[in-house]
Structures are given as C-alpha cells and as structure tokens.
Amino acid sequence: MSHAFSRMSGASRFFLKAGFSMAAFLLMMGTLEIILRLTKEPPWQPDLVPFRVEPGGKLYEDDPLLGYRLKPGHYAVFLADGTPVTTTHLAEHERTTGPEEDRTGRPGIWILGCSYTYGWSLPDKETFPWRLQQSLPGFHIRNLGVPGYNNVQSLLWMRQKLQNGDRPQVVVLAYASFHDERNAGLRRWQKTLIRPRDGGLGPQAQPNARLDADGRLRVSPTPEKFQEIPGMRLFSIPHSIEKRWAKIEANAVPKEEISAKLIETLAAEAEAVGATFLLAGIERDDQTRHMLQIWRAKGGRIADVSVDLNETGMRNTPHDPHPGPRAQQIFSQKILESLPGQSPKP
Numbered sequence: 001m002s003h004a005f006s007r008m009s010g011a012s013r014f015f016l017k018a019g020f021s022m023a024a025f026l027l028m029m030g031t032l033e034i035i036l037r038l039t040k041e042p043p044w045q046p047d048l049v050p051f052r053v054e055p056g057g058k059l060y061e062d063d064p065l066l067g068y069r070l071k072p073g074h075y076a077v078f079l080a081d082g083t084p085v086t087t088t089h090l091a092e093h094e095r096t097t098g099p100e101e102d103r104t105g106r107p108g109i110w111i112l113g114c115s116y117t118y119g120w121s122l123p124d125k126e127t128f129p130w131r132l133q134q135s136l137p138g139f140h141i142r143n144l145g146v147p148g149y150n151n152v153q154s155l156l157w158m159r160q161k162l163q164n165g166d167r168p169q170v171v172v173l174a175y176a177s178f179h180d181e182r183n184a185g186l187r188r189w190q191k192t193l194i195r196p197r198d199g200g201l202g203p204q205a206q207p208n209a210r211l212d213a214d215g216r217l218r219v220s221p222t223p224e225k226f227q228e229i230p231g232m233r234l235f236s237i238p239h240s241i242e243k244r245w246a247k248i249e250a251n252a253v254p255k256e257e258i259s260a261k262l263i264e265t266l267a268a269e270a271e272a273v274g275a276t277f278l279l280a281g282i283e284r285d286d287q288t289r290h291m292l293q294i295w296r297a298k299g300g301r302i303a304d305v306s307v308d309l310n311e312t313g314m315r316n317t318p319h320d321p322h323p324g325p326r327a328q329q330i331f332s333q334k335i336l337e338s339l340p341g342q343s344p345k346p
Contacts, residue, residue, distance in 0.1 A: 036236035044232045052078040054156070059087075060146075060202035065160070066153050067205035067223030069093045079121055083319045086123045095143040096124050098209075103140035104243035104246040108166070110142045110275075112154035112172030112266075114283075116183075118143025118284050121320035121330060130333035144176065147201075148183030148193060151262040152209050152219055158266065162273055170339060172278045173263065177287030180255035183209055183262055187246040193251035209258050217261045242311050244251040256287070260294055267300060278341045280305045282331065292324055302310045303338030 009285025036042075053059050054076045060068040068268030070089040077085045088096040095118055111117055111129050114272045129143035144157060154173060197204040205223035212218050232239040267277040279295045281288045284306035292302045307314050307327045316324035323331070 004282045008033060021294055026037070033236050036240055041097075041236050041240050041243075043234055043236055044228075044242070046198065049080050049195045051080070051196065051200040053200060053202075054078070057200065057312075058202035059279065060204065062203045062205075063223075065156055065207070065223075066162060067207060068146075068203045069157075070095065071202070079319050082317055088124050095119070095129070095145070097127075097129045097141045097143050097233045100305065106138060106140040107169035108140045108142055109136070109170045109172065110144055110158070110161075111166045111172045111174060112151075113145040113282065114179065115147035116176065116280075116323055116331075117143065117174045119143075119145070119148050120147050120322045121316045121344055122325065122328065126328055128328040128331040128335065131329060135332070135336055139169070148182075148196065148204055150185075150206060150208070151175070151179050151259060151266070152183055152207050154271075155262060155266050156219070159269065161201065162269070167273055168270070168275045169277045170278060171227070171266070171330065172280050173266055174280050174282040175263065175288065175291060176257075176281070176283030177285055177291065178283065180259045180287070182206070183258050184249045184253045184255045185209075185224060186250055186253065186255070187226065187242070188250060190224070191246070194226060199292075200292070209262060210330065211261060212257055214260070215257075217265055219260075233288070233314075256291070259291065263295060263300075264298070277301065278303060278335075278338060278340070280335055280338065282306055301338075301340065303334060304332035307331070313326060 002288045004056060007158060011316045022062075047334070050057075056071070056075075059071060059072040059077060063069040070087045070093045072091050072093060074086070074088045077087055079085060090096055109132070111132075117127075117129065119129070124130055127143065127217065129141050129145070133139075133141040142153070146153070153171065158171065178262045185206060190206070192202045193206070200235060207220045207223045208221070210218050229238040229320065231237075233244050270277045279292060279300055279302045281302070281304045288306065289304065292304060296302045305322070307330050309315055314324060314327045315321050
C-alpha cells in the first residue's frame with residue numbers, strides 16, 4: 001500500500017489525503033451529532049404559539065424605527081387555548097383606555113411598558129390603564145404598552161410623541177428585570193420572539209442598546225431580528241453552538257447597566273418637557289427591586305407595584321400565564337397611590 005502510494009503523483013496524493021481527512025471529519029461530525037441527540041440536544045424546532053387574530057390575521061404592523069407597533073382597529077385575539085379576547089387599538093397605535101370620547105386638553109399620564117401594561121390576554125376593560133382612566137377622569141391616561149416591547153422602544157416611541165408636540169404631565173415606565181435582556185437585544189430573547197411572530201401576531205423586530213467605551217448609550221440604527229445559524233433547524237451541532245454563543249453573550253453584556261442608562265435617559269427627556277417621571281417596578285424579584293433602589297439613590301421617584309404572580313388568582317389561568325384581572329386591579333391601585341398628585345396642574 002505504501003509502495004503504491006509513493007508511486008502516485010503529487011496531485012493524486014493530495015486528493016487522497018484530502019479525501020481521508022474529509023471522511024474523518026464527517027465521521028467525527030456524525031458521531032458528535034449522534035451524541036448530542038442522545039443527550040437530548042436536538043435541532044431547533046420553534047414551539048410556535050397558535051394565535052389567531054380576526055379580522056386581518058395580524059395584531060402588529062412594521063415600523064421602521066420601533067420595529068413594530070400596534071395595528072389600529074378592533075380585534076378578537078384567539079389565545080393558544082382558543083379563548084377569544086377583544087382588544088381595541090386607536091389610530092395613534094395605542095390600546096384604548098376608555099369609551100371613545102374626546103380627551104383633548106386633559107393633562108396626560110403616559111404609561112410605557114410591555115405586555116403587562118398592554119394587558120395581554122385580557123379585554124380592554126380589565127387592563128390597569130383602563131382602570132386608572134376610570135379613577136382619574138380629569139386626566140387622559142394613555143396605554144403605551146405593547147407586548148414584547150423593551151425600554152428602547154418605549155424611549156423611541158416617547159420621543160416620537162414629544163416630537164409631534166404632545167406634552168404629558170406624568171410619564172410612568174412599568175419596568176421589570178426581564179426587560180434587561182430585551183434592552184440589550186440578547187440572542188436568547190430575540191429567539192423567543194419567533195414564537196408569537198410566526199405564531200400569528202405579526203412582525204416583531206426590535207431595536208436594542210449598548211454602552212460605548214465611555215458609558216454612553218448607543219441605540220441600534222435599525223430594528224433587528226434573530227439571525228439563525230445555518231442548519232440549526234436540521235442538525236444538533238449548529239444549534240448547540242448557537243446556545244453556547246447565546247450563553248456567553250448573556251454573561252458578557254452589562255444588561256443591568258444598559259437598563260439603568262435607558263431609565264436615566266427616559267427620565268431626563270420626560271422631565272425636559274416638564275413631565276414628572278415615575279419608575280414603577282412591575283415584577284416581584286430581587287433584580288427589579290435592585291433597579292428601583294438604584295433609581296431612588298439617584299433621587300428618582302419610584303413605586304413597587306408588583307404582585308406575587310405565584311399567588312392563586314394572580315395569573316390569567318387557564319388561558320394564559322400573564323397577569324390576570326386581579327393583578328391588573330392591584331397594579332392600578334398601587335400606581336394611583338404613587339402618582340405625584342391626582343389633581344391636574346392649572
């Protein structure tokens with residue numbers, strides 16, 4: 001065999017070696033693929049949430065700055081278990097907070113946030129911004145919460161409204177520690193957005209933020225979507241690489257610092273137009289409480305409006321794990337007690 005090999009031309013020997021190397025590599029990759037599957041690391045198969053929206057089939061529409069926004073209209077959203085929920089989106093891409101009427105001239109209280117603020121899985125009348133509107137008829141409560149939103153989107157949307165000439169009296173950011181990974185645009189968060197996006201709600205790209213070398217906030221120039229590693233839906237190896245990449249990223253990015261800078265920026269821009277800024281912690285965990293402590297130490301106004309979602313009756317079970325009517329009622333009451341005066345400015 002060695003004699004025959006030595007008689008081969010240089011090109012033939014090269015291709016033979018390359019063939020052996022490729023065969024060894026494929027054998028190694030095949031073995032690794034089998035091991036990963038046997039150790040329960042399968043290829044990625046998104047567990048899509050089977051939402052249905054009528055009419056039109058989508059709850060969101062594309063936005064070049066925010067990534068996505070609420071699509072105006074009155075909809076029936078069928079949850080994963082088939083339960084229909086009615087929701088009304090105004091022409092301003094906000095969820096309604098009361099019967100249609102002209103609130104022009106009333107001082108505004110803007111509530112920024114995610115699905116907890118929006119009131120996901122609940123009809124309009126059971127959301128806490130709606131309840132606040134009933135308690136404060138002299139104000140115009142605006143529900144600026146959108147499912148899946150991060151604080152970057154809240155900041156950019158507030159800027160849009162301020163640029164249009166709107167002037168709130170109070171801006172409330174309903175913050176939770178799970179916003180931290182959203183704000184940084186971590187892969188493991190972007191990956192979860194595929195579930196509702198491809199499950200029937202519509203587009204869900206997101207802008208994100210980073211801190212530069214001088215600690216200044218840098219917002220991504222365009223909204224971003226999750227970028228899959230080629231083959232991760234077919235093979236375990238690329239999916240395993242992607243998961244480890246995401247874990248390294250999550251440990252390396254200063255998520256809490258990014259959120260703190262976003263909150264500071266939101267507050268500064270709200271206060272620059274004469275509004276009072278309130279940071280409301282809406283999740284009951286140590287990380288959310290820590291952020292409230294950070295903001296209070298800076299002289300900011302805070303309120304812990306959270307509830308224990310593990311307590312019976314707090315979630316909207318069996319239809320959905322989001323906060324249910326009882327939790328929304330408590331959010332409303334706690335925010336009402338924390339507002340800086342319940343009388344409109346003269």
